[in-house]
Amino acid sequence: MTQNSPVIWWVRRDLRLADNPVLHAAVSSGRPVIAVFICDNVVESLGAAPKWRLGLGLEAFAKRLEDIGSRLVFRKGAALDVLRTLVAQTGATAIWWGRQYDPDQVARDKAVKAALGDLGCDARSYAGHLLFEPWQVQTGQGKFYQVYSPFWRAVKDRDVAARLPAPKSLRKPDHWPESDRLADWSLGRGMDRGADVVYPHLHIGEGAAHDRLARFIECNVGQYKDQRDFLHKDVCSGLSENLTYGEISPVALWHAGQHALDAGRPGAEHFLKELVWREFAYHLVYHTPHITSRNWREGWDSFAWRDEGGDVLRWKQGRTGIDVVDAAMREMYVTGRMHNRARMLVASYLTKHMLTHWRVGQDWFAECLVDWDPAANAMGWQWVAGSGPDAAPYFRIFNPDTQAQKFDPAAQYRKAWLAELSDSPPQSAMLFFDACPRSWGLRPQDGRPAPVVALADGRKRALAAYENKNKS
Template sequence: MTQSSPVIWWVRRDLRLADNPVLHAAVSSGRPVIAVFICDSVVENLGAAPKWRLGLGLEAFAQRLEDIGSRLIFRKGDALTVLRDLVAQTGATSVWWGRQYDPDQIARDKDVKAALADTGCDARSYAGHVLFEPWQVQTGQGKFYQVYSPFWRAVKDMDVAARQPAPKSLRKPERWPESDRLADWTFGRGMNRGADVVLPYLHIGEDAAQARLAQFIERNVGQYKDLRDMLDRDVCSGLSENLTYGEISPVAIWHAGQHALDAGKPGAEHFLKELVWREFAYHLVYHTPHIISRNWREGWDSFAWQDAGDDVLRWKQGRTGIDVVDAAMRELYVTGRMHNRARMLVASYLTKHMLTHWRVGQDWFAECLVDWDPAANAMGWQWVAGSGPDAAPYFRIFNPDTQAEKFDPAAHYRKAWLAELSESPPQSAMSFFDACPRSWGLSPRDARPAPIVALADGRKRALAAYENKNKS
């Protein structure tokens, strides 16, 4: 290893310059830095919306690197094969990357690290996607936490890494390796005509993420605890979109939240708790990776999930006949995101009233969410379904009508997304019909359908299924 041998920075979900430990280490080495993004099977298997949004984030990050005199190299193929080729082509002696914690990426990264190390290459991984490495947070018995509240109490006073400034330049290699054209990968192909509808709702790139955080802290964090569940109020940070792609670090958000807490803003602690809820999801995914694809709790494999058939399509279309559920599903299709309270309601209706397996909803969100996150999505769906980590000792079933009365009392949210509720619907509601597949044959003039499952009947059926599960 010499000062002229490049460091290959394998870029993944860390599309930022500031608060980036692997980039900070590469710059501190004084060596040339070659940033490369690899479109491998993990990337290829992304759903339509997250894959498209990733492409937009990569485009913005490539420009950010160019602005400081560097560039982002794009390559497609098996990650190990691509990295070996780049090492041979550039004379690099080091390949460094930021860690990921879902099982597919852990398995890939272990193989890459071992294979590169066998050839004498300095292969390293760095923290950066979470506040605390999953193995750093343990119970008094040296085990991992399975309930959120004690997890929060364990981490709330732990030291969080200091912020790191963005480098003003990166040392260039003597010769840049060849790169694919990002546009040729057509990451947006699966979005079809929905891309133009969703695009205005996005905040793409590191600068947009930092501005979003600053605005939230200034305007909304103080009322976050009291109003975060209100469907008709826009007080949430929206930062899940940027966190997903690493356009902002959890470290930056934590310190901003702590400053707000120190300044006496009443909603700041609850905001930090929500950030740690994401942390808890990654803690569980690392220690119990089966949460991604199988029931987290024992005894749930016998639960009587039903094949809802055509009713699942109605749920996806926002045509269950339950206004707040349907509004939320339309919001998802128009914006690529969904209010957190609404996510719980649509998940509860699907898994409890319709008795449809949580994986059906998990897969649909993985297809449609621009802020899709493997850990948060899996834990969220299992938490609502009842098969996941949850301290509550009862089978939770949300009543969407009473929830709507509480969190959308004047029906502003429902009317914003359901064109059928108004004689002159707003553009937000009409946009759904511009985005959804023509094959669905939907029109804003359609009458509202009767509920797939009446709420009282669905609750009784779900409780009976739960009791039968416990008897089996």
């Protein structure tokens, strides 16, 4: 290993220069840095919306690297094969990357690290996607946490890593390896006509993410706790979009929230708790990886959930006949995101009133959300369904109408997304018909359908199913 042999920085979900431990280490080594993004099977398996949004993030990050005199190399193929080829082409003796925690990436990274080590490469992974590594947070008995509240108490007073500056330049290699053209990958192909509708709602790149954080702290953090559940109010940070691609670090959010808390801003602690909820999701995914694909709790495999069916298509189309549920689904098609409380309502209606398996909803969100996150999506769906951590099935059969009366009292949210509720619908509601799949053949004049499942009937059926489960 010499000062002239490059470090290959394997870029994944860390599309930023600031607060990036692996990049900081590479720059501090004094060696040339070659940033590489690999389109492997993990990337190829992404749903339409997250794959498209990832491509936009990569485009922005490549420009960011060019601005400091560097570049982002794009390669396609199995990660290990690509990295071996790059080692041979560049003479690199070190390959470093930012750590990920979901089971598919953990399995890939372990295999890559072992194989590169056999080649004599310095293969390392660095923290950066989380505030706390999952194995560093333990109960008094040395076990992992399975309930959020004690997890929060265990981490809320811990020291969080200091912020790291963005480098002003990266040392160049003597020769750049060849790169694919990002556009040739067609990462946005699956979005079809929906891309033009969703694009104006995105905040792409590191600069946009930090602007978003600054606006939230300045304008909304004070009312975050009391107002965040109101569906028509724009008081949430929106930073889930940027966090999932690493365009901003959780460390940046934590320090901003902590500063607001120290300044006496009333919603700051709740904002920090939501950030730690994300940590808890990754804590569980790391320690119990089956949460991403199977029931987390024992005894749920025999529960009488249904799989895909005709009624599920109506749920996907935002035509269940339950206004707030349908409004939320249409918000997702127009913006690529969905209000957090609305996510709970659509998930509860699908898994409880419709008795449809949570995996059906999990998979659809993974297809449609630009802020899709493997840990948060898995834990969120299982939490609502009752099969996951902190679950209390009998007390989480949300009544969507009651929730709408409480959190959308003047129907502003519902009217914003349901064209059928107005004689002169707003543009937001009409855009749904431009974004949804053509094959659905939906039109604003179709009218509101009768409910797939009446709320009272669905609740009775769900409670009966839970009682039968507990007796079995």
